[in-house]
Amino acid sequence: MEPISIEGTPKTPTVKFDAGSGIIEIKGRSIPENSIEFYKPLVDWLEEYGKSPMEKTTVNVQLEYFNTSSSKCILDVFKKLEAIHKAKHDVVINWYYEEDDEDMLEAGEDYESIIRVPFKMIEIVE
Amino acid sequence: MSFDVQEYYSKLDGGDVILAYKGSITTDLINNVLEEVEAKLEGVDEEAKIRKKIYNVLVEALQNLYHHVEELPEELKSKDNFESKFGVLVVAKVADSYKITTGNFITSEKIKFLKDKIDKINSLSKDELKDMYKFILNHQKLSAKGGGGLGLVDIARKTGNKLEYTFQHYADDYYFFSLDVFITEES
Numbered sequence A: 001m002e003p004i005s006i007e008g009t010p011k012t013p014t015v016k017f018d019a020g021s022g023i024i025e026i027k028g029r030s031i032p033e034n035s036i037e038f039y040k041p042l043v044d045w046l047e048e049y050g051k052s053p054m055e056k057t058t059v060n061v062q063l064e065y066f067n068t069s070s071s072k073c074i075l076d077v078f079k080k081l082e083a084i085h086k087a088k089h090d091v092v093i094n095w096y097y098e099e100d101d102e103d104m105l106e107a108g109e110d111y112e113s114i115i116r117v118p119f120k121m122i123e124i125v126e
Numbered sequence B: 001m002s003f004d005v006q007e008y009y010s011k012l013d014g015g016d017v018i019l020a021y022k023g024s025i026t027t028d029l030i031n032n033v034l035e036e037v038e039a040k041l042e043g044v045d046e047e048a049k050i051r052k053k054i055y056n057v058l059v060e061a062l063q064n065l066y067h068h069v070e071e072l073p074e075e076l077k078s079k080d081n082f083e084s085k086f087g088v089l090v091v092a093k094v095a096d097s098y099k100i101t102t103g104n105f106i107t108s109e110k111i112k113f114l115k116d117k118i119d120k121i122n123s124l125s126k127d128e129l130k131d132m133y134k135f136i137l138n139h140q141k142l143s144a145k146g147g148g149g150l151g152l153v154d155i156a157r158k159t160g161n162k163l164e165y166t167f168q169h170y171a172d173d174y175y176f177f178s179l180d181v182f183i184t185e186e187s
Helices: A036-049 A068-087 A102-114 B006-012 B025-042 B050-070 B074-079 B108-123 B125-138 B152-158
Strands: A004-006 A013-018 A021-031 A056-065 A090-098 A119-124 B016-024 B086-094 B097-107 B164-173 B176-185
Touching: A004 A036, A013 B125, A021 A068, A036 A068, A056 A068, A056 A102, A056 B016, A056 B050, A056 B097, A056 B152, A068 A090, A068 B152, A090 B125, A102 A119, A102 B050, A102 B125, A102 B152, B006 B016, B006 B074, B006 B176, B016 B025, B025 B050, B025 B097, B050 B097, B050 B152, B050 B176, B074 B086, B097 B108, B097 B125, B108 B125, B108 B164
Parallel strands: A021 A056, A056 A090, A090 A119
Antiparallel strands: A004 A013, A013 A021, B016 B086, B086 B097, B097 B176, B164 B176
16 A cells, blocks of 8 residues: 655644554644545545554554644544454554643543544653 | 624724734635734743643634635625625733634524524533533534534633623624633633
């Protein structure tokens, strides 16, 4: 599978999806007015990847800001990962948040309570 | 008496204003506002936590405005010289809070829905808001415009304050919806 590599912009995140290593990364900001356009190819990629995933898939989400339009798309990404996990493959979601950013920690906990995949909440200390 | 935008705007554009804008609400405008406010907040003596909260809430408020701004009919637009997709945005420091005000025209049929939604949000506790957010997140599809019905809930959750609003009659079936959101330094 072709990896996905997208450079970040002030409104969209840096994305690296690599089927060979099973590492999925979303970093930066995700605040586009309409996020479906941005996330659709990512969700489609994961659908395809889910057919023959790596034994272990590591997901790193490190967002500084994300808007509510993105929050639904991020849930769609996580639902694809949940399906992979449900098919007895190892998946872990590392949710990074900056020191003192309780809103971002809470957002991670919201997803953790909806999605049946192990989450690790990781505080970034400067 | 019908709603007077100039008067409304001049009342907002006073005191410790960080940014005040009235005119077309476009993607470019959103980008410029976010850039400008972020730069201004850099220089403000506040905790990173508060600066982040302001930025986050501003993103939601602006994008709500962008998605819901109602176009006035031509005869009304030209009468008072309104740009298309007219909206108002003011960010100001008021006592120990940051206040974000957005204003836009809506048709009367939307009032009940909006009022019920805001009143409901204002009646909920922190935990109830969290449950409401999670429910909408998990059960409602994004609209074609990319809105998810989560913006106001998210704003209320992040600020911990009540949403303040007014609907003022402008002309015919058109009302002006004004929303004040407060971010307190303690929250």
